[in-house]
Amino acid sequence: MIQTDLTKLLGIQVPLVQGGMQWVGLPPLVAAVSNAGALGVLTALTQPNPDALRTAIRETYKLTSKPFGVNITLLPSINPPDYAGYARAAVEEGVRIFETAGNNPGSLIQYLKGQGCVVIHKCTTIRHAKSAVKAGVDCLSIDGFECAGHPGEEDIGGLVLLARAAQELNVPYIASGGIADGRGLAAAFALGACGANMGTRFMCTVESPIHQNIKDKIVASSEQDTVHIFRTLHNTARVFKNAVSKQVVEIERRPGGAKFEDVRELVAGARGKKVYENGDPDYGIWSAGVSVGLIKDCPTCAVLVSRIEREAEEVIDGLAKLKAVKAKL
Incomplete structure (x- = not known):
């Protein structure tokens, strides 16, 4: 087993987080990820209102006894959703792990920390990461340019962004964007991260709620798609x-x-x-990261998480062999 600050903080076995994904982070997937030993995350704004989120949380409890979280993403909007209502509903239902994202999360983070919750905040710049640290987050999710969804406007790839995080941050952080296998997880460790967030990879699993045609499209795609x-x-x-x-x-x-x-x-x-x-991939806009180029199958979450853990261990062991042993004089 790989133990890191993330596994200790969240009480999970494998240092992987299923990122909050609109229309995808639903109870069956979330529970499957958590049952596999990682952290499943319900996406609050997939639900039409806080009461619907309550129902989704209760459904998830029926499917898993393992820890899971709730994602609340603050979006620019003329009529913003009831973020406080979603947070309050989740807390009242017993959720104690949250993934936050978006601009100006200070008041949300303050409320969640006041309720004894663990908060992982996702951001795309070191500047925003430092602001989140000041706001009191427990962990950061550093989102590189490779990610699906919103990578920010500064176009900094994960290789540099994660290394900068190691230089600048004094709280644990996980890598997000471009990770879909054990090699990526091991690379994240080398760059100072204590785990990884995966979205696109978890979309293409048996328990993912999306149409099989879309899963097949992901498998058939390259990093240029x-x-x-x-x-x-x-x-x-x-x-x-x-x-x-x-x-x-x-x-x-x-x-x-x-x-x-x-x-x-x-x-x-x-x-x-x-x-x-x-299942029509050309019907509308849908999120996907460059990690589609790494995805070659559609396994169960249990198989995927176990495989990534094993692959990461093999890479770590292999890297250790690169260190030359000094000859005895």
């Missing part, structure tokens, strides 16, 4: 490269640029949700 949208709107998102995302990029590249209203219908969240339901 993602694209950034909203670059010109300064709200960059890495998504799967399909007919819709290509169209969005074309509109953004028009002379004079584009406004959100020009692509609103193409990027509607309802269309993205339908992709996972109807």
Whole structure:
């Protein structure tokens, strides 16, 4: 077994976290990840309201007795969701591990810490990581440019970003973005991380709620099959490269640029949700990281987590053999 600050902090066996994913972080997947020894994470905003989150938490309790968490992502919005209500509902249902993400999480973190919760905050810059540390988080999830979803606007890859975290941070951190196997987990350890967050890899598992056609598409894809949208709107998102995302990029590249209203219908969240339901990869926008190039099968979560742990141990043992033994004089 690999023991790290993360396994000790969360009470889990394997230092892996299933990242919060819209429409994907549902009870069956979350419970399967936790039962496999890692940390499953329910995505609060997948649920339409706090009461629905309560129901999802109760469903998860029926499927696992192991620790699991709840993700709350703060999104720019004219009519923001009831973040405080989601947090309160989860706490009242007994959840004590939270993954937060997004801008200005200070008040949310303050509430959760006041309730005795463990908070892992996901961020894409060292600057934001330091702010989260000041706010009192227990652990950071350092999200590199390779990640699905929002990688920030500074385009710093995980190799440098994680090494910078080792230089600058005084709390534990995990690696997020571009990790899908034991080699990536071992690399994260070498860069100072105490574990890894995986989203895209957990999408392609037996227990993942998305349509099998989308899982098959992930397996068949390469690391070149993602694209950034909203670059010109300064709200960059890495998504799967399909007919819709290509169209969005074309509109953004028009002379004079584009406004959100020009692509609103193409990027509607309802269309993205339908992709996972109807299995048509070109129906809407859906998130995927460059780790799609590493994914070659669709195992159960138990098989995946066990395999990654074994692979990481093998890599670590192999690296130890690189150290030359000094000859005795």
